Amino acid sequence: MKLYALSVLHLRHEHNRRALESLPPHPEDWLIVAGDVGERLEELDFAWRTLTARFRQVLWVPGNHELWTVSREPSALRGEARYQQLVALCRAHGVLTPEDPYPRWPGEGPARILAPLFLLYDYSFRPDDVSEEGAVQWAMDSNVLCTDEALLHPDPYPSRAAWCAARVEHTRARLEALPGDCATVLINHFPLRYEHVRLPRIPRFSLWCGTKKTEDWHTRFRAEVVVTGHLHMPATLWRDGVRFEEVSLGYPQQWTWRGDISRCLREILPGTPP
Template sequence: MKLHAISDLHLAAEANRAALAEIHARPDDWLILAGDVGETEAHLQFAFDALQPKFKRLVWLPGNHELWALPSGTPLRGVARYERFVALCRARGVLTPEDPYPVETFGGRTVRIAPLFTLYDYSFRPDDVARDEVVAWARETGVGCADEYLLRPDPYPDRDAWCRARCAETEARLAEAAADGGPLVLANHWPLVEALARAPRIPRFAPWCGTRLTADWHRRFNACAVVSGHLHLRSERRIDGVPFHEVSLGNPREWQGRRAPDECVRLILG
């Protein structure tokens, strides 16, 4: 049995929906869907319909797009919206960040899979840029993020507070999970380490890409691999000896003519 991951399917795009048919079946393996499957429940259902017959088990965690409260969609916002997506996953037998972290063996190695949901708190910014100035600072170079209008944090006062609450809860769960000394696979939509949140073409997008609260989690919680997406910059880097995988498919223009969709299914363990 092997463990694979992919993120940023962005199924609002017709080409990306068609791309799921090109992903090869791996009926003995698990697949992590590391956020930004799409913006609607229908997008999530489409992904499950296409991928559950091809894999033994799916693991989902949210990206910012799942949390968008679109004017034409469901009125649910913030925590209520996230909980609705969790319920949809559970009805389909898909694991989520709210479920116990499972222990499985992939390629002869027994690990605990930890799907995470941490959000971001704008701390991936220069030290001389104040929190209340960071959005304006990004806009100086034409950079912004639709989250400012679409990702509502209800009932929290802002996204920062929701991020801090998620990180505190997750940190406690990870400490308990790591107590037995076994290795963990950490999977989160946003990169856990600030060094991985720098998009060369839009460096000032980093404030929407994570939180410094997670900077040492790969060391503290004995991670044997870390999975993320969000930046649409597929890569594998080692930090403190731990492989960090960015596993985005991305928008059609980012993969069409460059790689087959199946090539974007990254082998993590096996």
């Protein structure tokens, strides 16, 4: 029994949809989907119909793309309402979300709790000499501006940073209540540490990549592994003896050189030692 992870599926691209359908069955294994499945409900519905037929259990955390409001219809949901709509769709397919009780990993090995998180970002992934008020302009000065500024609405919160702060406090309380004899697998779309945002071509995009409020969560909450996506740069990194897995698939041109999509699945548990 294994735990796998994949993120940034971007199923609006037909090549990625066909690749997902080509995944072979893993009837005994679990799968983490760490956000950016798509922008529309039909893309998530397709993902869950496809993946729940292939894996014993699927877990999901939202990426920024799922939270976008792309419809111009007055009835289109925004912010927290949009997120809850996504949670309801996941539950209809038996997919676990950040709003569900954290499951214990049923595989072999020490006791572990899988913790899907939804934390967002607060523009704090920036140099110390850049103010919070001037952060977005600082990014724009290098011709960088995230589409979230137009499509990811924070309703009913006054800002995305305020929504992030509320999610961090809510999640911290849940993690602090976990039994102290269990390790964790922390799962979030956005990186938990600023140092892991390695974007050589667009370094100022870091603003939309996480919050410094989670810098110590890998040690504070006894993480064995931290699973994230968002960066389109799959990698295995280590900090304080904790394994950090960036598990993005990405746009077709970013991953097809690797061959079959099965080669992009990252084994989280049992995993490999340092």
